[in-house]
Amino acid sequence: MADARSTEAVSRKKIKLNNTAILFIILIVLFCVFSYVGRPFFFSRLNLIPMINNLSFIGIIAAVLTMVMVSGEIDFSIGGNVGLTACLTALLLERGVPGWLVVIIALAAGAAMGSFNGMLVTVIGVNSIIATIGTMFIWRGIGYTLTNGESILAMNPVIDYIGRGFVFKVLPFPIILLVLTFVITYIIMNHSKWGRKIYAIGANPLASYLSGINVKKVKFTAFLFCGIAASLGGLILTSLSAVGMPQHGQGLELVIVSAIILGGTALGGGRGQILGTLAGVLILSILYNFLTIMNVYYFYIQMVQGAVLILVVSAYEIRQSRIKRSV
Amino acid sequence: MAKGTKSYSAFMNFLRTPTPTLIGIFILIILLFSLTSENFLTIQNIKGIFNNFAVFGILAAGITIVMIGGGFDLAIGSTAGLAGIVSAVLLMENIMIPTVLVFIIAVIIGCSVGLINGLIITKVGINPIITTLGTLAFFRGVCYFWADLNPRIYNEFVQSLGRIYIGNVFPITTVYIIVAFIILSLILKFTRFGRDLFTIGGNESLARLAGIPVDRIKIISYVISGFFCSIAGLLLISQLGSGRPEYGTGAELEVLTIVVLGGVAVGGGKGNYLGVFIALVIIQTISNGMVLLDVPVFLRMVVKGALLVLVISIDALRNRKQLQLY
Numbered sequence: 071m072a073d074a075r076s077t078e079a080v081s082r083k084k085i086k087l088n089n090t091a092i093l094f095i096i097l098i099v100l101f102c103v104f105s106y107v108g109r110p111f112f113f114s115r116l117n118l119i120p121m122i123n124n125l126s127f128i129g130i131i132a133a134v135l136t137m138v139m140v141s142g143e144i145d146f147s148i149g150g151n152v153g154l155t156a157c158l159t160a161l162l163l164e165r166g167v168p169g170w171l172v173v174i175i176a177l178a179a180g181a182a183m184g185s186f187n188g189m190l191v192t193v194i195g196v197n198s199i200i201a202t203i204g205t206m207f208i209w210r211g212i213g214y215t216l217t218n219g220e221s222i223l224a225m226n227p228v229i230d231y232i233g234r235g236f237v238f239k240v241l242p243f244p245i246i247l248l249v250l251t252f253v254i255t256y257i258i259m260n261h262s263k264w265g266r267k268i269y270a271i272g273a274n275p276l277a278s279y280l281s282g283i284n285v286k287k288v289k290f291t292a293f294l295f296c297g298i299a300a301s302l303g304g305l306i307l308t309s310l311s312a313v314g315m316p317q318h319g320q321g322l323e324l325v326i327v328s329a330i331i332l333g334g335t336a337l338g339g340g341r342g343q344i345l346g347t348l349a350g351v352l353i354l355s356i357l358y359n360f361l362t363i364m365n366v367y368y369f370y371i372q373m374v375q376g377a378v379l380i381l382v383v384s385a386y387e388i389r390q391s392r393i394k395r396s397v
Numbered sequence: 398m399a400k401g402t403k404s405y406s407a408f409m410n411f412l413r414t415p416t417p418t419l420i421g422i423f424i425l426i427i428l429l430f431s432l433t434s435e436n437f438l439t440i441q442n443i444k445g446i447f448n449n450f451a452v453f454g455i456l457a458a459g460i461t462i463v464m465i466g467g468g469f470d471l472a473i474g475s476t477a478g479l480a481g482i483v484s485a486v487l488l489m490e491n492i493m494i495p496t497v498l499v500f501i502i503a504v505i506i507g508c509s510v511g512l513i514n515g516l517i518i519t520k521v522g523i524n525p526i527i528t529t530l531g532t533l534a535f536f537r538g539v540c541y542f543w544a545d546l547n548p549r550i551y552n553e554f555v556q557s558l559g560r561i562y563i564g565n566v567f568p569i570t571t572v573y574i575i576v577a578f579i580i581l582s583l584i585l586k587f588t589r590f591g592r593d594l595f596t597i598g599g600n601e602s603l604a605r606l607a608g609i610p611v612d613r614i615k616i617i618s619y620v621i622s623g624f625f626c627s628i629a630g631l632l633l634i635s636q637l638g639s640g641r642p643e644y645g646t647g648a649e650l651e652v653l654t655i656v657v658l659g660g661v662a663v664g665g666g667k668g669n670y671l672g673v674f675i676a677l678v679i680i681q682t683i684s685n686g687m688v689l690l691d692v693p694v695f696l697r698m699v700v701k702g703a704l705l706v707l708v709i710s711i712d713a714l715r716n717r718k719q720l721q722l723y
Contacts, residue, residue, distance in 0.1 A: 190706065190710065194710045194713050194714060195713045195714075196706075196709050196710055196712075196713040197663055197664075197709070197713070199526050200526075200653070200657075200663060200705075200709050201706060201709060201710075203650070203653075203705070204650075204702050204703075204705035204706035204709060205702065205706060206702070207650055207698060207699075207701060207702030207705070208699055208702035208703055208706065210698070210702075211695060211696070211697075211698030211699035211700075211701075211702055212699055214695035214698060215693065215695040215696045215698075215699060218693075218695065219695060316695075321534070324530065324531075324534055327527070327530075331527075337523075337524050337527060338524075367541070369537070369538045369540075369541035369544070369642075370538055370541070371538075372534050372537065372538045373534065373535050373537075373538025373539060374538075375534055376530075376531040376532060376533065376534030376535030376536075376537075376538065377531065377535050379527065379530065379531035379534070380517060380523070380527075380528060380531035380532065380535070383523045383524075383527055383528070383531075384517065384521045384523060387521050387522050387523055388521060391522065
């Protein structure tokens, strides 16, 4: 009995390792191909630094959203959250609020938005997909109302540093934030009790409840973190573009959810790896960056994003049903 | 006597549905707006309200079928936009194609988008929301193939499609909606397809065990939704007089609010067209009232999102089967 369980665990670990490893191999191959096809623009400092900066704010949100998705829920309101945070930041800076205070207020606003989503899902019991589609429009609408649809200049030493600063004059600051987020979420998901609880809830909420896990509390916390991460992403985006506008982060949910699913997180919850999400974010970022470099019209990139989402989910779904059939 | 008790119990059943609450809300809203704005209860304004909800009503007709079957369709806005712009391009004067053929092509486009959605959802087995989120983005991108053409509609028949008023008061589009709702209600109530759809929405695995061809019926429901999307697309280009690739953007939020407010359960298995129709009038009245009360355009977006969240929360509380522990 114990033997069977351990071999099962080993084989499962192998599959997981393979999945993420395959993704990283795909990533390297794609990177080489793109560097060759898109020469001389793709593999140049002028392209790679902005790409990495862009990727970092997507990655930060994706890492934390992975936790929400592993717990079996989803948050579509991240894009709206980014937009509202950007507007809020720019407006506060315009009023002369000091930079560090703006950062704190922005993150607190993100926490408030995240906990509102969490309340809807856990206390009232709304389907998280539809609830967060609704809140997505609310956040973005508030952003539009606050700024009256205009974009507002956001210049401040602290805010500038978040997206465009360099640590030791080499490392872009967003990259540090990205790495930190991934390290923290990796430790949480793989080496903490709370992370284990998230996996358990995603796999079987009833069983988790019966074994004494406070399911609602854990889910609520995941949503809270997701809101904070999204507003951090909003701060980075505001800093990168030096402007706060309500359109910031439009369509972000499509890219991020596809990246997470590409990384191997199951839609229904219970399965998913932080490293897989990292690979997914990297692959999709270089893909969309490559399309931009190749001068593809924006709306066709949107088309590709939609197709990628469906293809990725289909691929995993078909594979999953094959595994089930073979067992 | 027996007949009397039967109609009595039918009346009690009607009272148990969300529809009476809706009627109450509707009366309250009308009172509120007519007290605060003197232009609200004018024939001109009521004409406007009824003509404005044509597109949303037709879209709601289709998505209700899908949602009763436990499915979901976020791609309605994009499908309507695609059918609209393709027919607008085909109606351009330098392309001589008979109008009937244009209509047929539009319907074929709508139905094939529905078929694609249905096939992916049932045969591959993906969550319908994720699938239609993908097709939403995809088909919106396809719309932009014709972005540079900027077609105008000069065809008088197409123009009249969404602009005629019966007796100069009652818009013909409302007739379309009422006819569509009545036909669909009859289909839901009296055909095997309709009853199977309710069974699937109520309990899909049970329906499978009972020998209902679940996949086929679900695919048909998405095709029906696609069909109504193409009609909505035609109405859009008819009322607006041109074809633009962004037509129908964000329609899914509004239609979703209407349908859920109308008492269609998000998980499927519940819903009736009377409720959807009342919800349609309510939502359009609110939109109209916000215009009359000079609510800023961006704040209306917040109100619409908040309305959806509110409606969904009520739906969740109402359909909660037991105390939710997790």
